[in-house]
Amino acid sequence: xxxxxxxxxxxxxxxxxxxxxxxxxxxxxxxxxxxxxxxxxxxxxxxxxxxxxxxxxxxxxxxxxxxxxxxxxxxxxxxxxxxxxxxxxxxxxxxxxxxxxxxxxxxxxxxxxxx
Amino acid sequence: xxxxxxxxxxxxxxxxxxxxxxxxxxxxxxxxxxxxxxxxxxxxxxxxxxxxxxxxxxxxxxxxxxxxxxxxxxxxxxxxxxxxxxxxxxxxxxxxxxxxxxxxxxxxxxxxxxx
Numbered sequence: 399x400x401x402x403x404x405x406x407x408x409x410x411x412x413x414x415x416x417x418x419x420x421x422x423x424x425x426x427x428x429x430x431x432x433x434x435x436x437x438x439x440x441x442x443x444x445x446x447x448x449x450x451x452x453x454x455x456x457x458x459x460x461x462x463x464x465x466x467x468x469x470x471x472x473x474x475x476x477x478x479x480x481x482x483x484x485x486x487x488x489x490x491x492x493x494x495x496x497x498x499x500x501x502x503x504x505x506x507x508x509x510x511x512x513x
Numbered sequence: 514x515x516x517x518x519x520x521x522x523x524x525x526x527x528x529x530x531x532x533x534x535x536x537x538x539x540x541x542x543x544x545x546x547x548x549x550x551x552x553x554x555x556x557x558x559x560x561x562x563x564x565x566x567x568x569x570x571x572x573x574x575x576x577x578x579x580x581x582x583x584x585x586x587x588x589x590x591x592x593x594x595x596x597x598x599x600x601x602x603x604x605x606x607x608x609x610x611x612x613x614x615x616x617x618x619x620x621x622x623x624x625x626x627x628x
Contacts, residue, residue: 430614441517441603442619449614487556491615496561496568498544499615501605503556 400425404488404504411478411511419473419507421462421488429490431455431464431471432501436485445473445486478511485509514540517606517620525626531592534623538585538606545587546617547579550601559602562587563609591625599627 405420423431430449434442446455451466460475471488488504518537526532538545547559558571562581579589585606591598601624605617 432616434619441519441621442605444616444618447616491617493612494561494569497611498546498561498563498568499607499612500546500558500561500569500571501548501556501617502558505555 400429400490400492400502402488402490402502402504404486404507407485407506407508409507409509411509413480413511413513414477415511417473417475417478417482417509419486419488419509421471421473421504423469423471423488423490425469425490425492427492429492431462432489432491433460433462433471433473434487434489434503436487436506438484442487478509480511480513483509483511517604517618519602519604519620519623521623522621523624523626525628526594527628528594528596530594531590532594532625533588533590534602534604534625536587536589536604536606536620538587538604539618542606542608542618543585544607544609544615545581545585546605546607547587547589548603548605549573550603550622551599556603559589594627596627598625600625 432447433445446457448455448464454463485506489501546561561569581587601622605619607615
């Protein structure tokens, strides 16, 4: 089946530090890959996505590259801010036999950024 | 464009009762998916609707059901509530749900507590 594995949290960083959150996946076929972010008490917000191998998704200073050879989609940011503190979810999307698609999520990684 | 809206935001019910949650998708989006988020199981796919038809269903008991209206608004219903149904229920909409590239946009969720 399809699955997503991401690094355990919480990850605690100082402001302006470099961030990497690892994500690897297992899927049949060729999925699209996503990073979503969840702030306390809120739903999921799309952060970035990539739909095919070697695509790089980027948004708000965050980047992730779809690596088919290593089945990975690691999230990076060069300089984190306190406002980046949240839970980050890696997810893949596959087409279902019914014709729609669904997201399979990792367990989430909590990021805390301190001054 | 307005985002995905969900009502109510919070609900408290007792075991054995039933509950209905509502979701209004982004204007023009025709696919609506529902997910359950719990600390123990993470984010799990419940079902997906398109053109008033349930296209796909996750591994949840028959107590969980849903429907979609002609204006794409969707409701989900949980009957005979159990303590384990306490969760954040997230609704997501996408333009068509076709293809793994179709991005799902999430609402703020409904927090259901079963006492």
